[in-house]
Amino acid sequence: xxxxxxxxxxxxxxxxxxxxxxxxxxxxxxxxxxxxxxxxxxxxxxxxxxxxxxxxxxxxxxxxxxxxxxxxxxxxxxxxxxxxxxxxxxxxxxxxxxxxxxxxxxxxxxxxxxxxxxxxxxxxxxxxxxxxxxxxxxxxxxxxxxxxxxxxxxxxxxxxxxxxxxxxxxxxxxxxxxxxxxxxxxxxxxxxxxxxxxxxxxxxxxxxxxxxxxxxxxxxxxxxxxxxxxxxxxxxxxxxxxxxxxxxxxxxxxxxxxxxxxxxxxxxxxxxxxxxxxxxxxxxxxxxxxxxxxxxxxxxxxxxxxxxxxxxxxxxxxxxxxxxxxxxxxxxxxxxxxxxxxxxxxxxxxxxxxxxxxxxxxxxxxxxxxxxxxxxxxxxxxxxxxxxxxxxxxxxxxxxxxxxxxxxxxxxxxxxxxxxxxxxxxxxxxxxxxxxxxxxxxxxxxxxxxxxxxxxxxxxxxxxxxxxxxxxxxxxxxxxxxxxxxxxxxxxxxxxxxxxxxxxxxxxxxxxxxxxxxxxxxxxxxxxxxxxxxxxxxxxxxxxxxxxxxxxxxxxxxxx
Numbered sequence: 001x002x003x004x005x006x007x008x009x010x011x012x013x014x015x016x017x018x019x020x021x022x023x024x025x026x027x028x029x030x031x032x033x034x035x036x037x038x039x040x041x042x043x044x045x046x047x048x049x050x051x052x053x054x055x056x057x058x059x060x061x062x063x064x065x066x067x068x069x070x071x072x073x074x075x076x077x078x079x080x081x082x083x084x085x086x087x088x089x090x091x092x093x094x095x096x097x098x099x100x101x102x103x104x105x106x107x108x109x110x111x112x113x114x115x116x117x118x119x120x121x122x123x124x125x126x127x128x129x130x131x132x133x134x135x136x137x138x139x140x141x142x143x144x145x146x147x148x149x150x151x152x153x154x155x156x157x158x159x160x161x162x163x164x165x166x167x168x169x170x171x172x173x174x175x176x177x178x179x180x181x182x183x184x185x186x187x188x189x190x191x192x193x194x195x196x197x198x199x200x201x202x203x204x205x206x207x208x209x210x211x212x213x214x215x216x217x218x219x220x221x222x223x224x225x226x227x228x229x230x231x232x233x234x235x236x237x238x239x240x241x242x243x244x245x246x247x248x249x250x251x252x253x254x255x256x257x258x259x260x261x262x263x264x265x266x267x268x269x270x271x272x273x274x275x276x277x278x279x280x281x282x283x284x285x286x287x288x289x290x291x292x293x294x295x296x297x298x299x300x301x302x303x304x305x306x307x308x309x310x311x312x313x314x315x316x317x318x319x320x321x322x323x324x325x326x327x328x329x330x331x332x333x334x335x336x337x338x339x340x341x342x343x344x345x346x347x348x349x350x351x352x353x354x355x356x357x358x359x360x361x362x363x364x365x366x367x368x369x370x371x372x373x374x375x376x377x378x379x380x381x382x383x384x385x386x387x388x389x390x391x392x393x394x395x396x397x398x399x400x401x402x403x404x405x406x407x408x409x410x411x412x413x414x415x416x417x418x419x420x421x422x423x424x425x426x427x428x429x430x431x432x433x434x435x436x437x438x439x440x441x442x443x444x445x446x447x448x449x450x451x452x453x454x455x456x457x458x459x460x461x462x463x464x465x466x467x468x469x470x471x472x473x474x475x476x477x478x479x480x481x482x483x484x485x486x487x488x489x490x491x492x493x494x495x496x497x498x499x500x501x502x503x504x505x506x507x508x509x510x511x512x513x514x515x516x517x518x519x520x521x522x523x524x525x526x527x528x529x530x531x532x533x534x535x536x537x538x539x540x541x542x543x544x545x546x547x548x549x550x551x552x553x554x555x556x557x558x559x560x
Contacts, residue, residue: 058251059558061540063551064267064276066259068407068438072210072221074194075147078156079408080459083193084277084550085227085255089130090196090212093121093140094187095239096547099301099355099461102187103240106135106197106213116182116502123173127237129199130217137175141167142200144177159468159479160189182500184507185464192460213237215248215554229253238554243542249557259410268293268535274558275540275551278410279533281342287535296534297342298549301354301461303469303481304346305413306524307420310452312485315382315398322522324376325400326366328427334419335528338412342533346526349466349518353529356463356508361515366522373427382428391428399430400452405441413455416527446476446483454483457530461547463511467495470518484523491517 067081074086093107104110107121127135144167147157163183168176179186189195202211210218215238216229235247256273258264261280267273269287279287279295288295315321332345344352347362366372377383382391382398391398402421404414421431431453436445445451458465458481465481467474472487474480491514498510518524532549542555 060252060254061250061275061553061556061558062254062256062273063553064256064258064264064273066261066264066278066410067257069221069223069227069257070438072218073152073208074196074198074210075143075152075154075157078194080550081255081257083548085229086193086196086210086212087214087546087550088216088229088253088553089210089214089218090193090198091214091237091239092192092196093190095241096188096191096461097240098547102191105191105239106237116184116500117179119177119179119186120170121175121177123175124237125173127213128234129202129213130211130232130234131199131201133199133201133211135197135213136172137167137169138172139197139200140175140177141169142203143195143198146198146203147195154479156479157192157194159474159481160192160194161186182502184499184502185462188460188462188464216250216253219252225257227255227257229255241544243544243555248554249542250553253553259407261410261412265535268537271537275534275536275543277532277534277551279535280412281339281533284340284342284533292538294536294538296532296536296545298532298534298545299344299351299353300457300459300530300532300549301351301547302465303349303456303458303460304351304529305411305455305457305527306346306349307453307455307527308484308524309522310449310454310483310485311521311523312449312487314452315393315400316452318380319521320376320380321382321398323366324373324380324427325424325429326522326525327369327373327376328429329420329423329525330368331525331527332368334416338415338419339528343411343528343531346528348515348526349469349524350463350515351529354461354463354465356511358512358515361512361519364516364519365526366519370423370427377428385428388430389425389428390430397430398428399432400424401432401434401450402453402455403441403445403451404433404435405438406435407438408441411530417455420525442476449485455527456481456483459530459548463507464495464499466511466514466518467499470514470523471495486521486523488517488521 065081067079069082071077074090091106093105094102095105097103106124108124110119110121112119146152147154148164163179163181165178165180170176196212199211202209215232215235217232219228219230221227231248231251233247236245238245258267264276265280265283268276284295287293309316309322311317335343335345347365350357377391382393384392386392424431468481470482470486470491472492474482476483494510494514498507501507536543539559541557544552544555546552
């Protein structure tokens with residue numbers, strides 16, 4: 001399962017130690033320097049704005065990406081592909097400029113009350129939405145109220161602002177956002193595409209159409225095939241770090257949905273598209289050695305690609321069985337064989353490039369040891385086997401359900417699952433992989449809870465993703481990410497305190513304790529840190545990337 005959000009590296013608390021993202025540009029087999037502009041974006045080394053002005057600026061850039069669009073509404077959708085696209089349609093109140101720093105965007109400035117409950121924003125004037133509606137305080141209130149409105153059925157955005165109480169309009173260009181309790185990651189949440197500001201007129205229309213203030217306007221959506229955006233000629237509100245002002249340089253931006261890795265890579269090398277997300281690791285070396293393309297590699301902040309063990313039912317309710325399954329899996333061998341060393345082996349719920357990652361937590365991770373796995377299963381009472389070699393307890397087979405959702409699977413994660421199944425079977429654990437469509441996956445499994453294992457990664461540059469993934473109430477049915485269905489008062493207290501405190505050291509201590517406990521209880525099997533491998537044709541200039549490692553096309557242009 002791939003549920004990457006839009007742009008998430010820090011928690012929004014002043015003073016947290018910044019963690020530098022690992023980013024490298026590999027071109028023609030050599031490593032080139034990464035350009036970081038104003039701490040926000042790293043971009044393809046281009047010829048500069050003067051060259052862009054001299055070249056044709058009305059080109060069409062086609063970007064190949066995998067994923068499934070379930071909704072055009074940023075308040076509803078939570079997939080990576082939707083966030084990548086919506087970042088070009090919707091601006092945010094603030095821009096995340098580093099792991100724990102933020103700059104003005106649609107808000108020109110802001111203050112926070114001493115109790116941390118009221119954020120007062122002065123809004124940028126002279127900004128209009130794509131439909132001609134002026135950007136005012138009404139739009140801020142309408143957008144945030146839309147997110148938390150039960151009828152919206154927000155799959156993720158509502159959880160970002162769970163502390164939200166109301167928006168007060170002070171005047172047309174001043175708002176106060178009031179929270180129910182202090183929430184340190186609030187600015188980071190506001191910076192994401194999920195909380196991009198929408199046109200009140202569009203929100204009130206009978207037929208929803210995404211309308212923002214961003215550099216590109218929605219044109220058409222060919223579901224399952226492509227989404228097309230066109231330049232908004234009235235744009236002049238770029239975020240900090242942009243290389244120019246005024247409208248975008250590209251005339252048209254097309255996102256082509258190409259889920260099959262080899263097909264997507266072939267589309268790039270044959271010139272059908274000018275850039276792709278998700279270069280297959282097996283092809284990365286080939287692309288790096290070609291003079292007509294550039295390969296960018298970024299480790300992603302947030303939750304690693306983990307397998308989550310549903311501790312609320314069946315055999316995995318026993319921590320000994322969870323540890324046995326973890327001990328049965330040679331993660332390093334699987335990851336290195338499948339991804340050719342391009343993806344780091346994970347040892348933690350969160351990636352090393354996420355603020356407050358605690359390297360010492362790996363000591364609580366059950367290591368690969370098949371003999372230990374067998375001993376743990378014996379001790380848990382699964383000490384007999386049937387004719388197939390599957391463990392038995394009271395006549396019941398040790399069989400687990402791990403649903404396979406093809407439309408949401410990328411990066412050869414189905415191959416990883418096959419390897420885990422084989423290794424688990426070697427110690428007597430049977431893993432069933434029913435193939436399901438999107439509706440069944442969500443309704444029967446994620447909401448209904450009829451699974452034992454589920455796999456997911458989640459990109460958001462803040463350790464607050466630990467609250468998203470392990471707070472008891474944050475189940476998928478309630479727009480959260482607690483797919484292990486953990487119920488732990490200890491973890492609840494730690495992630496809640498970490499989000500509420502303004503003391504970065506106290507927050508870091510809480511987040512560290514969560515990482516230790518999650519691994520100690522074997523709620524997950526960490527697999528790898530997702531790496532954004534982006535392939536770009538040399539005709540593309542000034543394509544930049546945000547803190548989330550998602551592309552920004554505002555400055556991009558095409559040479560003839």
